[in-house]
Amino acid sequence: MAVHTITITVNGAQERLEVPSNMTLLQMLREKLALTGTKNGCEAGECGACTVLVDGEPANSCMMLAVEADGHEVLTVEGLSPEGKLSPVQQAFVQHNAIQCGYCTPGMLMSAHALLRRDPHPTTEEIQEAIVGNLCRCTGYVRIIDAIQTVAKEG
Amino acid sequence: MFARPGLPSFDYLRAETADQVISLLLKHGDAAKLLMGGTDLFPSLRDGALHPQVVVDVKGLPGIRDISYDAVQGLTVGAAVTMNQLAQHPDVRAHYPLLAQAAGAVASYQIRNRATLGGNLCNASPCADTAPAALVLEAQFLLYGPNGGRTVPAGEFFLGPGKTSLQPAEFMTAVSFPPPAVGVAAQYLKLGRCKTGDLALVGVAVLGFKDGTPSGCCFRIGLGSVAPTPIRAAQAEEVLASAAPSEEVLALAAEKAMRASSPITDVRGTAEYQKAMVRSLTLRGLREVWQRLSVA
Numbered sequence: 076m077a078v079h080t081i082t083i084t085v086n087g088a089q090e091r092l093e094v095p096s097n098m099t100l101l102q103m104l105r106e107k108l109a110l111t112g113t114k115n116g117c118e119a120g121e122c123g124a125c126t127v128l129v130d131g132e133p134a135n136s137c138m139m140l141a142v143e144a145d146g147h148e149v150l151t152v153e154g155l156s157p158e159g160k161l162s163p164v165q166q167a168f169v170q171h172n173a174i175q176c177g178y179c180t181p182g183m184l185m186s187a188h189a190l191l192r193r194d195p196h197p198t199t200e201e202i203q204e205a206i207v208g209n210l211c212r213c214t215g216y217v218r219i220i221d222a223i224q225t226v227a228k229e230g
Numbered sequence: 231m232f233a234r235p236g237l238p239s240f241d242y243l244r245a246e247t248a249d250q251v252i253s254l255l256l257k258h259g260d261a262a263k264l265l266m267g268g269t270d271l272f273p274s275l276r277d278g279a280l281h282p283q284v285v286v287d288v289k290g291l292p293g294i295r296d297i298s299y300d301a302v303q304g305l306t307v308g309a310a311v312t313m314n315q316l317a318q319h320p321d322v323r324a325h326y327p328l329l330a331q332a333a334g335a336v337a338s339y340q341i342r343n344r345a346t347l348g349g350n351l352c353n354a355s356p357c358a359d360t361a362p363a364a365l366v367l368e369a370q371f372l373l374y375g376p377n378g379g380r381t382v383p384a385g386e387f388f389l390g391p392g393k394t395s396l397q398p399a400e401f402m403t404a405v406s407f408p409p410p411a412v413g414v415a416a417q418y419l420k421l422g423r424c425k426t427g428d429l430a431l432v433g434v435a436v437l438g439f440k441d442g443t444p445s446g447c448c449f450r451i452g453l454g455s456v457a458p459t460p461i462r463a464a465q466a467e468e469v470l471a472s473a474a475p476s477e478e479v480l481a482l483a484a485e486k487a488m489r490a491s492s493p494i495t496d497v498r499g500t501a502e503y504q505k506a507m508v509r510s511l512t513l514r515g516l517r518e519v520w521q522r523l524s525v526a
Contacts, residue, residue, distance in 0.1 A: 076239045095239075120341050208339055208427065
């Protein structure tokens, strides 16, 4: 199988990596760069646990090849708090107890982060629409939506 | 190598030209699969339904990610244009709101950032959200193959679930939509198991504009998820062409649309329910479009 040399910017740092053709962006992040914040859920684009931002836009990293990300910028949940200081959305998730098992949280945060960047004041419906592709099986969505709404109001 | 099985082995190639794609498809036949957004390809690879030796990424072809519009030529959408690109594009929203609405109805925001118009159509799932819109907008599909380019009307493209009129080594480069009729109104109604995010259980696209037919209006109805392919409800359209719209005529047309459908009972719903919903959604769409035509 072919191996490709790619140059990719992950959380602001440029990386030069060797990736086999069939390696997903998710596998590259977790297993080449040890960025295990991004989770592997359904591997079919349903659950959104693997959501990262590619050039600022959310994508399911399990449904994208690492080689496709050559030359692009990727932001993962680790990149939301580069100096260990929680981002406003992360802070709001903590304050609203919008976390239970936490498995969906990184993906939820990335979708919320992207939403607030493209629209700093979304309506409840727009928030719901933005996280349709992020499934939570324990906390439920009310607290998550409340948390995102808090940032939207304060922002 | 990895904790999870992940994807099977293949060689990834990025094509730079359409002819390069053709030569790879000719060389590898069924062992080559084209990649655009991958939202249908990757689950098939993972499930073992497909075992390609080569995956050819066509997103880098010139123009394949472009949208262009002018009032005379209409709209041309490159096959690898994403659903979010379509749903958000100012010309698409202004002149083809039905297409923007259908693209925005696909799956989730993340998926719409990757899923492409060409992929949605070529995958030929009966439930493809953009297919009923392509049918009623009377889109033309631009295909390119070993013998050069050709154009196939949307209505002749879908042959069965997963089956299209694409010939071996042929692929879709773009979709062209004729200029919109003056005063056109259209609506896409999608029913899933939940409000958004699901595959369509029933998808109905209704389009109407005033014309010179005996009824004074031309209506087109596209149905998704309720037959082996996306279909036009021709008999319903004939009813609407022959009599001026009234509540009775709209109801009769909705009844005909229901009869045009042939859904199957599956995990998402029974055939009987889907048929009944074709009638309800068609009637709702017709009322909405008729009302907008009346006030225009």
